[in-house]
Each structure stands twice: as C-alpha cells, then as structure tokens.
Amino acid sequence: MRAQLAAFSAGGIGDAVRAVSPGLIACAVVGAxxxxxxxxxxxxxxxxALLLGMAMNFLSADGACRAGIEFAARQVLRVGIAxxxxxxxxAQVVALGWEPAALVVGGVAATIAVSVLAARxxxxxxxxGLLTGGATAICGASAALALSAALSPHPLKERATLFTVIGVSALSTLAMVLYPVLTGWLGLSDAQAGLFLGATIHDVAQVVGAGYSISTPAGDAATLVKLMRVATLLPVIVLVALGSRAGAAQGERPPLLxxxxxxxxxxxxINSxxxxxxxxxxAGSELSRWCLLAAIAGIGMKTHLRELVTVGWRPVLLMLGETLFLAGLVLVYLRATS
Structure with missing residues (x-):
C-alpha cells in the first residue's frame, strides 16, 4: 500500500490505476x-460475496489481481463505511425518545462487555470478543468490517473478521425468520415487536425484512431503532481506536480518529x-453498499476455506451466546416496561 501511495505522489497515477484495476474489477464482478x-x-x-470471493482466492496470489484485491479490502472498505x-x-434518533435510546446504548455496551469477557x-x-460483540450489538457485517479496520494489526485479524462476517450474517438471517414468529407467540404489540426486532437483529436489511413482514408500524419502528444502533458505531469505533493506539508501540500507533x-x-x-x-x-447509500460488497469479496479472496474449518466450535458458541444474550436483554426490558 505504501508503494501505491508513493506512485500517486510521484505522479504515476496512471501506473497506480493500472496496478489496482484488475483486482478491483474482479471484486466488482463478485459483488455484482x-x-x-x-x-x-x-x-x-x-x-x-464472502463465499464467492473465497471460491476465487487463487486471484490473491502473486499476480495481476493482488494489488487491487488488497486495495478493495482496505481502502474501498473505508469509503463504504464512511x-x-x-x-x-x-432527528431520527431524537424521534424515538430517550427510553429506546437508553435501551440501545445499554444493550450495545452490555453485549460488547459480555462478549469480551466470554471470549477470555x-x-x-x-x-x-470485541469484534464479534460489536458486530452482534451494532449492525452486523458492516460493524465487523468497521471495527476490524479500527483495531490494531494482528496476524489473525483478517481470519477473525471473515469468520465474524459469516457468523453474524447467518445468525441475522436465522433471526429474520424466527424472531417475527417469537413476537407473535409472546403477544407483543406492533410497537413492541418493532422495538424488539430493531434492537436485536444484526443487519439492517434483515431488520427491515422482519419488521415489515409483521406490519408497516412494526417495520417503521424496527428501522428507526436499528438506525439508532447504527449511530452507536461511531463512538464505539473511536473508543476502539483509542484503545488500539494506547496498546500499540510508539512507532506504529494508528490515528487518534x-x-x-x-x-x-x-x-x-450534514445529513442531519x-x-x-x-x-x-x-446514491450514496447505494455506493456504500457496493463498496462494502467489493471489500468483503476482496477479504474473501484473501482467505482459504481450510483456515475457517480449523476454528472449532468455540467461536460458534461465542456468537450464538452473544445473540441470545442481546435478545434476552431486550425481552426483559419489554416485560419490565409493559
């Protein structure tokens, strides 16, 4: 990456573009x-995107696509997150009132804290634990990618990120199917069901699908609560970056923000x-989606399936436990306030 930046600064923009183009095109094709x-x-x-990228991991070996895949997995990822x-x-956050806000903040903090302890x-x-807990508590795969980018370098970071994205995506899909049934079984109102779905399901798309499968009011409430969870991504990233900076050696500290x-x-x-x-x-939201797709395809291309097979049952248990903890926490809140 430093070599690519040096090429840009030296005026070799055309050379740099040619160097990353094959890999970027490959990531874009997988995303499409x-x-x-x-x-x-x-x-x-x-x-x-992850699975198709992993099927094409031979492209990340030394060759024409390697530089572009690295660029997508790092720089394009950051653009998509921003x-x-x-x-x-x-205004969307304020409209929900202080009680859902307190639930969201408390749920995010408690889930991450429990996840870190359980990981230990x-x-x-x-x-x-921070990576899986943040993905579960905030916004699924997007949060996993954002937190991974803020964490200090580690030899197993990309492998952990890939596993987290796969796990949180699978659990989010399962929750989208099961949670609406659970809200009906528990006799929750549309407003309560929307709050539960928005506060517990991992990814935004699955929240929207689950909420509007119940009713329009439930879908609206679920979406707003979910967006409030997404808003907690920024302070969590800042805290993670500060922790990574404090724990890093003097010469390799990441930026403060x-x-x-x-x-x-x-x-x-600006949007507010x-x-x-x-x-x-x-247009910006759609561009963000495509950037994240290209980035996760690039991360998949850099990973071999056999590396994930060796993780064992403990990471699966950790992520399942985090999901159940968050759902239980929100249900206790709904019972206490009903």
Missing part, C-alpha cells in the same frame, strides 16, 4: 454476482441538517 443471487434467490448478500453516515440523521473465558484474545470514522460523523452531521438531497442520499 452476489447482488444478483441475493435479489433473485434471497439470502444475505454479504454472505454470498458513506454509511448517509443512512441516519439526528473461552481462551480467545479480547479483541475477538480513523479517517473513515471522521467521514462517517461528518456525513451524519438536511443539506444532502434525497437523490444524493440514495
């Missing part, structure tokens, strides 16, 4: 194929003032 499969056959698009800020405004008990590095987090905050602020036209919001 994943979107097609998701649109026509259902299923989480991020999971499709553009997530176009999804939310301060199961013999993992605390950063793995990652550039993608700053871009995320800036877009949320209504300065971004609706057409630009839609």
């Amino acid at each position: 194929a994943s979107a097609f499969l998701s649109d026509h056959y259902g299923g989480p698009v991020m999971l499709f 553009l997530l800020g176009l999804r939310i405004t301060g 008990v199961l013999g993992f590095d605390a950063r793995f 990652p550039g993608f987090a700053l871009g995320f905050a800036l877009l949320v602020a 003032f209504g300065w971004i036209p609706s057409a630009a919001q839609v």
Whole structure:
C-alpha cells in the first residue's frame, strides 16, 4: 500500500490505476454476482460475496489481481463505511425518545462487555470478543468490517473478521425468520415487536425484512431503532481506536480518529441538517453498499476455506451466546416496561 501511495505522489497515477484495476474489477464482478443471487434467490448478500470471493482466492496470489484485491479490502472498505453516515440523521434518533435510546446504548455496551469477557473465558484474545460483540450489538457485517479496520494489526485479524462476517450474517438471517414468529407467540404489540426486532437483529436489511413482514408500524419502528444502533458505531469505533493506539508501540500507533470514522460523523452531521438531497442520499447509500460488497469479496479472496474449518466450535458458541444474550436483554426490558 505504501508503494501505491508513493506512485500517486510521484505522479504515476496512471501506473497506480493500472496496478489496482484488475483486482478491483474482479471484486466488482463478485459483488455484482452476489447482488444478483441475493435479489433473485434471497439470502444475505454479504454472505454470498464472502463465499464467492473465497471460491476465487487463487486471484490473491502473486499476480495481476493482488494489488487491487488488497486495495478493495482496505481502502474501498473505508469509503463504504464512511458513506454509511448517509443512512441516519439526528432527528431520527431524537424521534424515538430517550427510553429506546437508553435501551440501545445499554444493550450495545452490555453485549460488547459480555462478549469480551466470554471470549477470555473461552481462551480467545479480547479483541475477538470485541469484534464479534460489536458486530452482534451494532449492525452486523458492516460493524465487523468497521471495527476490524479500527483495531490494531494482528496476524489473525483478517481470519477473525471473515469468520465474524459469516457468523453474524447467518445468525441475522436465522433471526429474520424466527424472531417475527417469537413476537407473535409472546403477544407483543406492533410497537413492541418493532422495538424488539430493531434492537436485536444484526443487519439492517434483515431488520427491515422482519419488521415489515409483521406490519408497516412494526417495520417503521424496527428501522428507526436499528438506525439508532447504527449511530452507536461511531463512538464505539473511536473508543476502539483509542484503545488500539494506547496498546500499540510508539512507532506504529494508528490515528487518534480513523479517517473513515471522521467521514462517517461528518456525513451524519450534514445529513442531519438536511443539506444532502434525497437523490444524493440514495446514491450514496447505494455506493456504500457496493463498496462494502467489493471489500468483503476482496477479504474473501484473501482467505482459504481450510483456515475457517480449523476454528472449532468455540467461536460458534461465542456468537450464538452473544445473540441470545442481546435478545434476552431486550425481552426483559419489554416485560419490565409493559
């Protein structure tokens, strides 16, 4: 990556573009194929991008595509995360009132804290618990990618990120199917069901699908609560970046505030003032989606399936436990306030 930046600074923009183009095109093709499969056959698009990328991992070996795949997995990823800020405004958060806000903040904090402790008990590095807990508590695969980008370098970070994205996507899809049935079985109102779905299901798309499968009011409430969870991504990233900076050696400390987090905050602020036209919001959100798809395809291309097979049952148990903990926490809140 330093070599690529040096090429840009030296005026070799054309050379740098040619160096990354084959890999970027490969990632874009995998992303497009994943979107097609998701649109026509259902299923989480991020999971499709991961699996198709892993099937093409031979492209990440030394060759024409390697530089572009690295670029997609790092730089394109950060652009996609920053553009997530176009999804939310301060008014949306305020409209929900303080009680759902307190539930969201408390749920995110408690889930991450429990995840870190559980990871330690199961013999993992605390950063793995932070990664899986943040993905479960905030916004699924997008949060996993954002937190991974903010964490300090580690030899197993990409493997942990890939496993987290696969696990959280699978659990989110399962929750989308089962949770609406659970809300009916428990006799929750539309407002309560929307709050439960928005506060517990991992990915935004699955929240929307589950909420509107019950009713329009439930879907609206679920979407707003979910967007509030997405809004917690910024403070969590800042705290993670501060922790990574404090734990790193003097010469390798990451920036105090990652550039993608700053871009995320800036877009949320601008969007909150209504300065971004609706057409630009839609276009930016779609661009964010494609950037994240290309990035996760690149991460998949860099990973071999046999590396995931060796993880064992403990990571699966950790992520399942995090999901059940968050769902139980929200149900206790609903019972206490009903």
